[in-house]
Amino acid sequence: MSWFEALILGLIQGLTEFLPVSSSGHLTIAKELFGIETADLSFEVITHAATVCATIIVFRKEIWTLLQGLFKFKYNSETRYILMIAVSMIPVFILGVFFRDKVELLFSNGLAVVGSALLVTAALLLFSGRHTERQTSTVSYKSAFIMGLAQAVAVIPGLSRSGSTIATGLICGVKRDHVAQFSFLMVLIPILGEAFLEVVGGDFSSSTVGTLPLLTGFISAFVSGLFACKFMIALVKKAKLQWFALYCALVGVACLIWNATL
Numbered sequence: 445m446s447w448f449e450a451l452i453l454g455l456i457q458g459l460t461e462f463l464p465v466s467s468s469g470h471l472t473i474a475k476e477l478f479g480i481e482t483a484d485l486s487f488e489v490i491t492h493a494a495t496v497c498a499t500i501i502v503f504r505k506e507i508w509t510l511l512q513g514l515f516k517f518k519y520n521s522e523t524r525y526i527l528m529i530a531v532s533m534i535p536v537f538i539l540g541v542f543f544r545d546k547v548e549l550l551f552s553n554g555l556a557v558v559g560s561a562l563l564v565t566a567a568l569l570l571f572s573g574r575h576t577e578r579q580t581s582t583v584s585y586k587s588a589f590i591m592g593l594a595q596a597v598a599v600i601p602g603l604s605r606s607g608s609t610i611a612t613g614l615i616c617g618v619k620r621d622h623v624a625q626f627s628f629l630m631v632l633i634p635i636l637g638e639a640f641l642e643v644v645g646g647d648f649s650s651s652t653v654g655t656l657p658l659l660t661g662f663i664s665a666f667v668s669g670l671f672a673c674k675f676m677i678a679l680v681k682k683a684k685l686q687w688f689a690l691y692c693a694l695v696g697v698a699c700l701i702w703n704a705t706l
Contacts, residue, residue: 445482457494458671462606464608465565466558466602467495469558472555476554496632498670498673499629499632503629506629507629529588531589535589535595565689582622590613591623594609
């Protein structure tokens with residue numbers, strides 16, 4: 445992978461992370477287009493960490509408020525919110541600890557998996573749009589755990605993490621503005637934790653992707669993510685998810701056709 449290819453992939457990651465269209469799926473598609481081959485997930489981990497860092501900056505006030513409430517050392521609304529985030533992390537924690545190798549295999553199956561998963565994303569987004577009349581509550585422990593299950597399943601490339609968690613939250617009856625913020629905050633610790641484990645375990649040092657492409661990809665994803673985050677989040681809150689469903693369906697079908705002709 446060259447630094448220029450890393451720059452393009454980082455831009456794609458930053459721009460698609462905040463839309464329900466699967467950033468990992470788009471990275472896989474871009475790799476197929478440019479003929480880029482990687483033997484590990486170090487680039488995906490580093491670019492996801494970059495967009496998480498951008499999310500932290502955008503939500504810095506909300507995060508600071510949560511931390512202030514937490515360190516009052518009593519059960520309050522901030523503590524409850526943090527505990528719900530912890531509950532949402534349980535499924536992805538179990539998946540990461542016991543099934544990490546199997547997850548990595550999914551990324552080697554290319555366009556067939558991405559195309560199929562994008563069609564599932566489209567169906568999920570379309571189905572969630574039929575539950576607008578039920579979206580009257582805030583996030584609860586139950587809905588947080590269900591959204592966590594959706595996040596764990598969304599490790600499949602092409603199955604949008606934000607799309608799955610937001611759609612699942614909407615189906616559970618959570619208001620769109622509440623579910624959008626929770627969806628983006630619940631991913632912070634798992635992604636940063638995965639990046640930390642990669643560094644501690646020495647996986648980055650043995651990566652087939654060079655240091656310059658990794659650094660370029662991180663900066664590219666961070667800057668594009670920072671630029672796009674507020675706009676994308678506002679769009680997810682207000683826009684009809686059916687339009688994203690249509691986009692995912694079209695790209696999914698294109699991927700399956702493309703894969704069949706290879």
